[in-house]
Amino acid sequence: MAPDELLARLSSTLRHDIGPAVVEPFPKTQAFMASVVLEKLSAQIRLAPAHAEAEAADLAARAADLPALLGTAPVPAAVAAAADRLAAGEGSPALSALVGALWAEREALGSERFEAVLGRARTTMRARIDRQMEYAA
């Protein structure tokens, strides 16, 4: 049995067999919560390979977009450093760094560049959270 299937089965047992048999309120709540945790973990594990692939592709596309969006005007050092991290494949921490740098340097960037780069980053973030919601919601 695949790990995600096993976790789903454990979740079901807790929800339908063990939880209802527990009398005391606190342990009963704990049994139910264990069921919920296992259910979500099962879905997360099942979706992980596809999500990792999609995320890597999205972030690579963002890294490729950035030079054109930032243009030829001087780029604040923090933004440039975050862009380099993204290009180096550092994943979502690099995206966080980029977004933080954009907000911190928005005056230096100017509203047009700020909006353009943040808007593109938000497209990536939207796709990312949509994937997470497949197992978290």
Add this chain to the structure above:
Amino acid sequence: MSGGQRNDGAAVMEERIAAYLRDQLEAPDLALSGVERIAVGWSHETWLFDATFTRHGATRTEGYCLRRDPGNALLREMSDLGTQFRVLQCLEPTAVPAPRGYFFEDDPAVLDAPFLVMERVPGVCPSPWGRDGRRFYEEAAARGELPRSFTDALVTLHTLDWEGAGLGFLGVPEAGTGFALGEVAKWKRLIESTGVEPDPILVDLIGWLEANAPATERRSLVHGAYRTGNFLCHEDRVSALLDWETEVIGDPMYDVAYVLSDLNREGTELLSNLVERDEFISRYEAGTGIEIDMEACNYYQVLYGMRSAAFWMSASGLYADGRNTDLRLARTAWSIPVVLDRAARDLGY
């Protein structure tokens, strides 16, 4: 514990609580009954019980609520029981419905951790998220009295002379953007304390909040989590506001925004699954004389997204680190994407 097999830990705790109260109340015959650790509250353990003892030749029974800080619970870094006890003491002579605080003990020798003992106020506090709780509030909404009391209690809170009540010790924000930025900084500290790299959406959210903080000179005692589930109801009235863990002196719109948000509606049109929006707004404005600032409320609703993310990062971290074994905290790891999804929508994506 009620309704099932007792465990040794609960029995030991009961005896230690009884010994403490015998000393405090100078009642050597004091005995506890109905001792129950309730499965509500995320930040402290909550125990309910009756104490029966002789006073002036007569036997009396009084209800108590004990909250203990296990040192490993949600908001441990943000709120301590000593502060909560002081708030309850300040509120006692006021019209704000709150339990009387009886004792605060920070000597770990007594119950291994700080705790406070307060009045067990008559009333019930159904969870707004369970089936029974939803039905409770829906039925109360239909009767009409509890929705009015819900609004009136908030009016009482926001019109309180907090300086006169001695609550200035909570800290008074500077006029202007001081309150909003102070709250952003507070929850940012909690996020940083988790040691977890914040999600890009959370970083975006914080950037937006810092850039758009509303300026205000309004200051009230703010509860910080004003909703069903955080107050006791007795005979269709709010008998006591509970969970004084996020209280702060600040913009009353912070509470109003929480009430107006759809965070706690449980799929209904009613605010907090209890009160109609128009009725709440008109009654609140008439009672306080404060015109609701919708722009500020919209900002605070976005801020609640950040706060929720901070809560859940902290909560799930406590379980992940092995500091707390409550599985409700483990489950909150999957609440983080849910609040970030909502935050992204608030920001327009």
